Amino acid sequence: MSMSQKLFPVRERCKICRKQLGAKGAPVLFGLYCSAKCAGIAEPVQSATHANTPRECRILRREGSGEGQWVFKHRYRSEAEIDQSLREDPSTSWYWCNHCGHLHLGRTYPFDFKQAELFGKSDNGYFEVTLDGFHGF
């Protein structure tokens, strides 16, 4: 993505159809588009448990020793929407999800090698964050 492109919230209109971006909390894809159609991607799967939902968009939330449940990762429309404390955490990073077109949080490096091996590396190179303190992701 070119750095010269204006992104939401500086950008106020969809790059393709010129519709107003982000009104009343509406999705803004890649900081540029009002919809999957304008972004030129397939409509995102609606269920986090669906087999076609990619790992970059969902996280396995474990409660205690249970099997865990797939939930969607939190969707941010811009870097500014990410808590400052998280943005300043050097072990936290964010990436544009190719599935839903929003930003998700990930880890830049394994916080604990044994845990990282246990949880496995996700397709996009980020380790899944499943510790209690990060369920909000």
Ligand SMILES: [Zn+2]
């Ligand atoms: Zn549009």
Ligand SMILES: [Zn+2]
């Ligand atoms: Zn996503």
